[in-house]
Amino acid sequence: MATKTYAGVNVDVTDDGYLTDPSQWNKDIAAEIAREEGIELTDKHFEVLTFLRAENDKGTQLTIRMVGKSGITDIKGLYQLFPAGPLKKSSRIAGIPKPTSCV
Amino acid sequence: MAEEKKETPLKKVLIIVAKGSIEDIYAGLVMANGAVMEGIETKLFFTFFGMDAIIKKRQNKAKTATVGNPAMRMPGGLPFPTLLGTLPGVEAGVSAMMKSQMEALDVPPVDEFIEMIVAGGGELYACKLAFDMFKLKREQLDDNVIDVITVGQLYEMAGGENTQIIFT
Numbered sequence: 001m002a003t004k005t006y007a008g009v010n011v012d013v014t015d016d017g018y019l020t021d022p023s024q025w026n027k028d029i030a031a032e033i034a035r036e037e038g039i040e041l042t043d044k045h046f047e048v049l050t051f052l053r054a055e056n057d058k059g060t061q062l063t064i065r066m067v068g069k070s071g072i073t074d075i076k077g078l079y080q081l082f083p084a085g086p087l088k089k090s091s092r093i094a095g096i097p098k099p100t101s102c103v
Numbered sequence: 104m105a106e107e108k109k110e111t112p113l114k115k116v117l118i119i120v121a122k123g124s125i126e127d128i129y130a131g132l133v134m135a136n137g138a139v140m141e142g143i144e145t146k147l148f149f150t151f152f153g154m155d156a157i158i159k160k161r162q163n164k165a166k167t168a169t170v171g172n173p174a175m176r177m178p179g180g181l182p183f184p185t186l187l188g189t190l191p192g193v194e195a196g197v198s199a200m201m202k203s204q205m206e207a208l209d210v211p212p213v214d215e216f217i218e219m220i221v222a223g224g225g226e227l228y229a230c231k232l233a234f235d236m237f238k239l240k241r242e243q244l245d246d247n248v249i250d251v252i253t254v255g256q257l258y259e260m261a262g263g264e265n266t267q268i269i270f271t
Binding site: 066068074079084085086088102 | 133142208215218
C-alpha cells in the first residue's frame with residue numbers, strides 16, 4: 001500500500017496502483033491514471049468507467065462480456081478504448097479494485 | 104535482503120486444444136481469452152477432437168464425459184457412480200448443468216467466447232492433419248478460423264522471445 005498524488009489529491013493505492021477507496025476517485029484523477037497507461041480519456045471512456053463503477057458498487061464480479069452487453073460499446077470497441085487491458089486498465093482508471101474474475 | 108526478481112512479461116502464447124469435452128475446450132478458451140486481456144499475442148491451434156470447438160455445428164454442443172471420469176461428483180460432493188453415467192440422458196443432463204454453472208459466472212457459449220477472443224486480437228488456426236483425417240470442409244469451420252495449417256507452420260509462428268506453447 002502506498003499513497004500517490006493524482007490531480008493534486010492524495011489517494012491510497014495498492015502495490016499494483018489500484019485505488020483502495022473508490023470514493024476518493026474523480027474525473028481528474030481518472031485522466032491522470034489514464035495518462036500513466038498511455039490513454040487519453042474521451043466521453044466514451046467515461047461511459048465505460050461510470051458503468052464499471054456502478055456495477056462495482058453493486059458488488060458485481062466484473063467481466064468484459066458484461067461491458068460488451070451494456071450497450072456502451074462492443075468487446076472490440078472496449079479493446080480499442082483500453083488496449084492490452086480491457087478490464088484491468090479500465091478498472092484501475094475507474095478507481096475500483098483489480099478485477100478478480102477469469103473472464 | 105530479498106533478491107530482486109527479474110521478470111520479463113510474456114509476449115506470445117500458442118494454445119493447443121486437442122480434446123473436445125466441455126472442460127477441455129473451455130480450458131483452452133479461458134487461457135486464450137485471459138492472455139488477450141493481458142495484452143499477450145495469442146494464437147489458438149485446434150487439433151483432433153479439439154476441432155469440435157471450431158466446427159460450427161458442434162461447437163456449442165460439447166459434452167462432459169460421465170463415464171471414465173473419476174473426478175466426477177454428484178451435486179453435494181459424493182462420488183458419481185460410473186454405471187449411472189451410462190444411463191441415457193445422464194451425460195446430457197450433466198453437460199447442461201456444467202454449461203449453466205459456467206453461464207452463471209458469465210462464461211459465454213463457445214461460439215461467443217471465440218468472438219470475444221478474436222475481438223481482442225486472438226487468432227484461430229485448425230490443424231491440417233486432423234482436418235484431413237476427419238474429412239472436414241472449410242465451410243464447416245467457424246468463420247473466425249484464419250487458416251488450416253501444418254505443425255511446421257505452427258512452430259514458425261512460435262518464434263520470438265517470451266513465447267510459450269501451452270497444450271491443454
